[in-house]
Amino acid sequence: MNAPVKIETTLKDWETDQEVRWCPGCGDYAILKAVQRTLPQLGSDPANTVFISGIGCSSRFPYYIESYGFHTIHGRAPAVATGVKLANPDLDVWLVTGDGDGLSIGGNHMMHVLRRNVNMQIMLFNNEIYGLTKGQYSPTSREGTRTPTSPIGSVDHPANPCAFALGSGARFVARGIDVSKNLPDVLKAAHAHQGAAFVEIFQNCIVYNKDVFDAFAAPKGAEGQQLWLADGEPMLFDKGTKGLAFDAEKLAFTVVDVVDGDWQAAGVRVHDVKNRVMAHMLAELPFDPFPMPLGVLYDDPAPTYESAVIAEREASVSGKEANLAKLLSGGQTWTVDGSAQDPV
Amino acid sequence: MATQAPPASTNTPTDAPDAIVVRFAGDSGDGMQLTGGQFTLSTALAGNDLATFPDFPAEIRAPQGTLFGVSAFQINFGSRAINTAGDAPDVLVAMNPAALKVNLAALKPGGLVIADTGEFTKRNLDKAKYDANPLEDDSLAPYDVLAFDISARTLEAVEPFGLGKKDGLRCKNMWTLGLALWMFDRPREPLHDWLNRKFAKAPDIAAANIAALDAGHAYGETAELSAPLKQVHLPPAPSEPGLYRTITGAEAVSLGLVAGAQLAELPMFFGGYPITPASAILHHLARLKEYGVTTFQAEDEIAAVCAAIGASYAGQLGVTSSSGPGIALKTEALGLGIMTELPLVVVNSQRGGPSTGLPTKTEQSDLYQAVYGRNGDAPMPVIAARSPADAFEVAIEACRLATQYMTPVMLLTDGYIANAAEPWKVPDPDSFEPFPAKFLEEPRGEELLPYKRDEKGSRPWIKPGTPGMMHRIGGIEKDANTGNISYDPANHQHMTDTRKNKIANIEVPDQEVAWGEQTGKLAVVGWGSTYGPIKQAVRRSQDKGCSVSHIHIRHIWPLPKNLGELLSGFDRVLVPEMNTGQLKTVLRDQLLVDAESLTKTSGQPFQIAELEEAICAYFDGVQGNEGGQVAANDQQLPSTVESE
Numbered sequence: 001m002n003a004p005v006k007i008e009t010t011l012k013d014w015e016t017d018q019e020v021r022w023c024p025g026c027g028d029y030a031i032l033k034a035v036q037r038t039l040p041q042l043g044s045d046p047a048n049t050v051f052i053s054g055i056g057c058s059s060r061f062p063y064y065i066e067s068y069g070f071h072t073i074h075g076r077a078p079a080v081a082t083g084v085k086l087a088n089p090d091l092d093v094w095l096v097t098g099d100g101d102g103l104s105i106g107g108n109h110m111m112h113v114l115r116r117n118v119n120m121q122i123m124l125f126n127n128e129i130y131g132l133t134k135g136q137y138s139p140t141s142r143e144g145t146r147t148p149t150s151p152i153g154s155v156d157h158p159a160n161p162c163a164f165a166l167g168s169g170a171r172f173v174a175r176g177i178d179v180s181k182n183l184p185d186v187l188k189a190a191h192a193h194q195g196a197a198f199v200e201i202f203q204n205c206i207v208y209n210k211d212v213f214d215a216f217a218a219p220k221g222a223e224g225q226q227l228w229l230a231d232g233e234p235m236l237f238d239k240g241t242k243g244l245a246f247d248a249e250k251l252a253f254t255v256v257d258v259v260d261g262d263w264q265a266a267g268v269r270v271h272d273v274k275n276r277v278m279a280h281m282l283a284e285l286p287f288d289p290f291p292m293p294l295g296v297l298y299d300d301p302a303p304t305y306e307s308a309v310i311a312e313r314e315a316s317v318s319g320k321e322a323n324l325a326k327l328l329s330g331g332q333t334w335t336v337d338g339s340a341q342d343p344v
Numbered sequence: 345m346a347t348q349a350p351p352a353s354t355n356t357p358t359d360a361p362d363a364i365v366v367r368f369a370g371d372s373g374d375g376m377q378l379t380g381g382q383f384t385l386s387t388a389l390a391g392n393d394l395a396t397f398p399d400f401p402a403e404i405r406a407p408q409g410t411l412f413g414v415s416a417f418q419i420n421f422g423s424r425a426i427n428t429a430g431d432a433p434d435v436l437v438a439m440n441p442a443a444l445k446v447n448l449a450a451l452k453p454g455g456l457v458i459a460d461t462g463e464f465t466k467r468n469l470d471k472a473k474y475d476a477n478p479l480e481d482d483s484l485a486p487y488d489v490l491a492f493d494i495s496a497r498t499l500e501a502v503e504p505f506g507l508g509k510k511d512g513l514r515c516k517n518m519w520t521l522g523l524a525l526w527m528f529d530r531p532r533e534p535l536h537d538w539l540n541r542k543f544a545k546a547p548d549i550a551a552a553n554i555a556a557l558d559a560g561h562a563y564g565e566t567a568e569l570s571a572p573l574k575q576v577h578l579p580p581a582p583s584e585p586g587l588y589r590t591i592t593g594a595e596a597v598s599l600g601l602v603a604g605a606q607l608a609e610l611p612m613f614f615g616g617y618p619i620t621p622a623s624a625i626l627h628h629l630a631r632l633k634e635y636g637v638t639t640f641q642a643e644d645e646i647a648a649v650c651a652a653i654g655a656s657y658a659g660q661l662g663v664t665s666s667s668g669p670g671i672a673l674k675t676e677a678l679g680l681g682i683m684t685e686l687p688l689v690v691v692n693s694q695r696g697g698p699s700t701g702l703p704t705k706t707e708q709s710d711l712y713q714a715v716y717g718r719n720g721d722a723p724m725p726v727i728a729a730r731s732p733a734d735a736f737e738v739a740i741e742a743c744r745l746a747t748q749y750m751t752p753v754m755l756l757t758d759g760y761i762a763n764a765a766e767p768w769k770v771p772d773p774d775s776f777e778p779f780p781a782k783f784l785e786e787p788r789g790e791e792l793l794p795y796k797r798d799e800k801g802s803r804p805w806i807k808p809g810t811p812g813m814m815h816r817i818g819g820i821e822k823d824a825n826t827g828n829i830s831y832d833p834a835n836h837q838h839m840t841d842t843r844k845n846k847i848a849n850i851e852v853p854d855q856e857v858a859w860g861e862q863t864g865k866l867a868v869v870g871w872g873s874t875y876g877p878i879k880q881a882v883r884r885s886q887d888k889g890c891s892v893s894h895i896h897i898r899h900i901w902p903l904p905k906n907l908g909e910l911l912s913g914f915d916r917v918l919v920p921e922m923n924t925g926q927l928k929t930v931l932r933d934q935l936l937v938d939a940e941s942l943t944k945t946s947g948q949p950f951q952i953a954e955l956e957e958a959i960c961a962y963f964d965g966v967q968g969n970e971g972g973q974v975a976a977n978d979q980q981l982p983s984t985v986e987s988e
Contacts, residue, residue, distance in 0.1 A: 016816075018828060047811040052654075055819075063816050063829065068808035070657060071818025072650065073680050079647035083654025083662065084808070086638055087613055091658065091808055109650075112643040313633045320634040324606060324773040327635065328599055332534070333589045333770065334389050336580075 004092065006043025011036045013046065018063045027178035027203035028057060031125065032064055034183040035094075039065075041184065042191055049092045052081045054101035057132045058125035058203070061096040075106025078113035078122075082305075085118050089306040092191075093120040099140040100130050103159050107139075115169035116305040117195045121187070124161055124198070125178075127205035128212055135208035147208075162283035162297060165198040166276070172197035173279060173298040177217050178204060182228060182295065189296050195304050216292040227291040229282070231273040231299070234263045237291045243268030244290075253281060255289060273299040363422025364576065365430030366524065369447045370439030372406050372415040375517035380417025381765070382521060382538065386530040387421045388590045388767050391580025394421035395876060397429030397949065398763045402620070402704045409463075409471040414446045421528075423579045427876035429764065431951040435527075437520055439463060439494070441472035448484075456488045458523070460516070462495025494519055494560075501559035505552040515556035522560025529577040532561060584769060591768040593732040593761035594624035597665075597691055600739025601625075602635045603773060604689075605661045607740065608747045609780040611636040613655030614663045615648035620703040621759040622667045622693040645673035649690070653677060656686040657817075659783065659807035661743060665691035667759075668710045669700065675718055678752050682722045682843065684817045685795075685803045687746035687781075689739075694758040696947045705947025706759035708872050711926035714754040715901050721840050723847040725749070726901040728756040730875035733768040735761060738898065740776060747781045749850055750802040756900070758922075760873045760949050783807050795827040801846035803827075848902050855904035859883060860893030863913035866962050869939065871897045871927050874920055874950055881955035890963045900930065908935040916962060918942055920955055 014036040022028045039049070049067035053059035055074035062069025068091075072080045081093050095113075102110050102124045113122070129147070130136040137147045137154040140161065144153040165173045172193040176186040178201060190197035202213045211218070216225035224238040235244040236258065245256040245267040256266045272278060279298035368383070370376045377398055387394050397418040406413030420430030432452040438444035440463040451457065464477055478484055479491045498519040502512045518539075525532055536554055543550035564575070591599075605612035614637060616626035630639045638655075642648035645666055652662030666674065671692050681688045694710045696702025714726045725745050729735035735757055742755040784804035788796065794815045795803050806813050815827060823830040824838055858875075859882050870878040875896050882894040895910065897903070911917055911931075917939040919928040925941035932939055942958050944950055 018816075046814050048809055050808045062818070067814050069814075069816035069818075070654075070684075071816065071820065072653075073676055073819055076646060076650040076677065079642065079650035080654035080657070082647070083613060083615065083640070083651030083656075084658045085654075086640060086651070087611075087655040087658035087660040088807075088809060108643055109647055112647065309638065313638070317634040322634045322636070324603060324635070327602065327632070328773065329587055329589065329770045331589050332385055332389065333587050334391065335587055336391070336583055336585045 007045045009040045011040060014039050014066050016064055016066045020064050023207050025206040030178040031201055038184040038187045044092060051094045051096060052077050053096040054106055056098040056101045058096055058098040059101060075101055076109060078109040081120055082113055082118050085306050086309060095120055095122040097124050099126045099138045104139045111168040114165055114196050117171060117302055119195055119304040121190045122198045124200050125203040126161055126200050127203045127209055129205050129209035131205045131208055161200040166280055166283055170198045171195045171300055171302050174199045174296045175294045177202045186295060193299055194301050225291050227293045229271045229293055229295040231271055233271055234268045235271050236263060362424045365420045365433045366435040367416055367418040367433040367447060368437045369414055369416040369443035371408055372401055372413045374439050376415045376417050379517040379521045382535060383524055384419055384590060384765050386534055389534055390530055392421040392578050393426040393581035394419055395426050395429045396765045400704055409440055409442055409468045411442045411446055411472060414443050416447060423581050427879050428952060431953050441468045441474055445472045453486050457484060459491045460494035461491050462493040498556050501555045502552040505548050507552055515553050518553045518556040519560035522557035523564050526561045526564030527575060529575055587770045588767050589770055590765045591732050592763060592765045593735045593757050595628055596732050596735035597739045598625050598628035600736040601663055602632060604740040604743025607776055607778045608661055608743055610661040612663060613638045613652055613660045615640045615642050615652040616665050617642050617645045617648045619667050619670045621695060621762045622665050624762060625665045645670040649674040649677040652688055653681050653686060656688055661687060663689040667693050667695045668697045679718050679722050680819045681752040682724055683819050685750045687750055688752035689742045689746050690752055691755045693762045702947045707922050707945060708758055709923035714756055715930060723844055724752045724754055725847060725850055726754045727899050728872040729761055730872060730896060732761055732764055732766050744779050748779055756872060758873050785810055793825040795822055796825050850902055852899040852902055852904050855907045855910055858894040858896040864891040864893050865915045866892040867895050867911055867914035867917050868892060869895045869917055869919045871900060877950040877952050877955055878920060880952045881959055884956050885959040892959055903934055911937050920950060
């Protein structure tokens with residue numbers, strides 16, 4: 001794989017002439033802008049960038065980014081993207097999916113693209129609802145969600161996207177919020193990771209599931225509800241007055257008060273992005289009484305799928321000659337007079 | 345078959361007919377497929393033409409001795425051209441009672457049964473539901489029987505090698521093969537070489553198997569005088585000069601795809617998921633990385649086709665392969681391939697259906713699925729291979745159509761073609777016309793128009809990574825030029841027509857008559873693996889004076905442009921198929937021709953005799969059918985008048 005050539009672009013260079021068709025006020029607009037702001041900072045080349053999506057509101061994304069784009073079919077974007085990366089590993093692939101596309105109809109493909117570790121950025125827009133089909137409950141909807149298909153409340157237990165990703169073997173798992181100023185940093189970390197980088201983005205569907213994340217995403221009180229993780233830094237929130245400590249007896253996190261900034265005295269743990277056990281605990285941390293862990297939960301690279309495929313091919317091909325005539329006449333042959341030849 | 349020559353002197357080897365059918369049958373653990381495969385190779389090396397039919401159960405190791413665990417391998421070989429695996433066997437090798445029970449009905453009257461008495465125990469007879477030992481009563485009276493204790497003789501032969509009884513008995517198939525080699529005057533050396541190679545790491549096992557093989561051969565020699573065992577020698581079949589090998593359909597498809605990708609000057613990406621009987625193609629291609637082949641065993645059938653579409657989008661030749669149920673799962677993605685107009689080759693090795701159906705048995709019942717089976721107006725070319733060797737050329741044709749017309753292409757084979765072997769004259773790769781794929785690297789005019797077509801109706805292929813050519817594609821209806829999303833009513837009408845016409849106008853070679861006159865009373869129209877039996881049945885019917893021709897269709901969608909006119913030169917059109925009449929429907933739909941069906945869905949290929957009988961029913965003066973009325977067989981030949 002060649003080292004990517006960084007080129008200079010502006011946000012404008014990543015805008016298409018297509019009319020954006022999301023509902024006014026949709027969180028998708030904020031994510032689109034965050035991505036268009038991030039790409040120039042990464043030095044990305046539009047000609048070498050491919051956005052691949054499935055079906056749903058989120059999956060319209062590729063039409064609005066001036067790069068190569070493939071709007072595929074429901075749930076199957078990870079499979080299409082895997083084919084793209086195997087055919088041309090040099091392409092910089094971004095996958096755009098949603099909670100229904102990526103965890104319901106496409107849950108199987110999501111699992112396999114993560115465990116194979118195909119090098120791409122996966123943005124899962126989680127709005128806990130089926131928006132494009134007009135508001136049915138999704139695999140991430142909380143129990144009791146009232147929708148046209150669950151008029152007295154859904155009874156399904158919701159899936160946890162980050163826990164699913166870790167369980168599937170993902171080597172990079174992060175969380176962001178559509179309107180958060182930190183989203184570009186999360187996306188940059190995902191891009192820097194070599195391998196499948198899974199980012200759950202809480203996205204506000206203002207029509208069918210309005211403000212469902214307000215308890216932690218609303219600007220007011222966010223400090224007390226959001227735990228922004230940073231590798232090597234103590235896990236503090238609420239302006240440094242609270243933190244996560246580890247209760248060894250219960251094998252669980254607890255929230256502790258931090259007095260005068262002395263987080264060591266309070267026993268607050270330092271975040272380690274390579275600690276897989278900690279990542280599982282953070283992904284599963286129940287919101288309220290705990291804060292919502294955001295940013296990079298886990299980042300521990302492993303060899304990518306395509307690099308392994310290429311290495312195996314190179315090893316297997318070395319010393320072999322691609323001679324079609326020889327291949328066709330392989331095995332035991334004979335001529336019409338009936339005399340057998342030695343195997344070729 | 346030629347008339348029997350008058351009995352000549354009883355020199356050894358015995359004067360033989362010009363073709364012989366042998367069926368090896370045993371328990372699925374007895375190694376019958378291996379025995380058959382090696383007998384095939386030695387037959388090919390002796391210069392006989394041949395065709396084989398492996399017939400095995402879906403269970404990998406069915407309970408020993410049971411009727412449903414019987415595995416069989418039939419080979420038809422001769423000193424003339426062979427087109428089918430043969431109707432009724434002349435020789436049946438039955439390794440146990442179950443094998444005899446399942447296969448005896450097929451044996452030709454007067455045929456030879458070779459049976460291993462060592463396996464005809466009370467227990468095995470019970471498992472095969474025999475009340476009495478058929479070798480000991482008169483139930484085999486219509487046949488010649490050669491029954492002796494193969495098991496004991498095998499154990500005797502391998503005794504010096506210190507194998508236990510269980511391992512020793514595993515050599516039974518080689519003992520039997522040795523006997524068969526003697527019967528048909530075949531050299532043992534290629535088998536010795538093969539066994540030494542196969543068991544290079546276990547010389548004792550190799551030596552034991554060779555000893556068993558030689559013992560079987562020696563038994564034939566020494567027991568020669570005792571009828572009914574006679575040595576038969578078939579001289580080589582006349583064929584074009586050149587280099588030959590045997591090939592199965594799965595191998596031929598794999599090699600054809602490799603050749604097709606090279607002719608298109610593209611690397612190949614093959615996405616597959618294990619399924620019977622298609623997996624063999626994935627197995628073959630996985631070993632051919634040096635030919636620019638990437639194989640991807642996906643998490644499911646859908647991912648296999650979607651990854652292939654992704655690879656085509658990125659500039660490789662995407663290929664996927666499956667059998668009916670797997671093709672059903674891929675269907676939505678085929679629509680995406682049609683909508684985004686990307687090259688894709690889809691191989692369907694058909695098997696008995698519906699649902700899981702008969703995974704190891706052959707059928708042609710996915711024709712509707714191939715031609716009509718997608719949501720929306722979603723046409724794609726459909727072509728079919730007629731035999732293992734033909735599959736090579738058809739696979740190249742599929743690659744050509746896919747890349748030249750920017751479209752998914754369906755290549756139909758079936759379980760019979762996939763597993764059966766036949767001799768194949770090795771082609772010169774340089775004899776095929778290359779069709780290099782072209783990528784658009786800069787706009788043709790001022791503006792980039794990813795959906796503006798060439799004279800063939802194909803849109804340009806633009807690889808991501810090409811500077812200045814960024815664009816978006818997807819499954820939503822697209823503008824006729826820019827490819828951007830368009831919900832415009834007139835545009836959708838235009839695009840639907842455009843997709844239809846692109847496929848309808850594909851250049852397909854004119855239909856030729858495979859055998860017989862250009863006009864006549866009856867045209868027998870076939871497709872796929874029925875080629876062999878239809879050809880033979882038509883030839884035999886012609887020999888009886890019937891005015892019948894054989895027309896074999898390779899391009900099913902679109903059909904050859906002259907087909908309607910050709911068929912109009914015949915009074916009647918008969919379409920034998922291993923389904924309930926699917927090509928018949930397509931012919932009636934497309935050509936308004938009064939095609940009649942002859943169908944068979946037993947999981948077994950057509951026999952020549954049953955086709956011949958159906959053909960002769962159309963003709964006056966054929967013995968037993970004076971007047972030539974079609975109603976000879978109501979079940980198989982519907983009346984030409986549709987009932988209300």
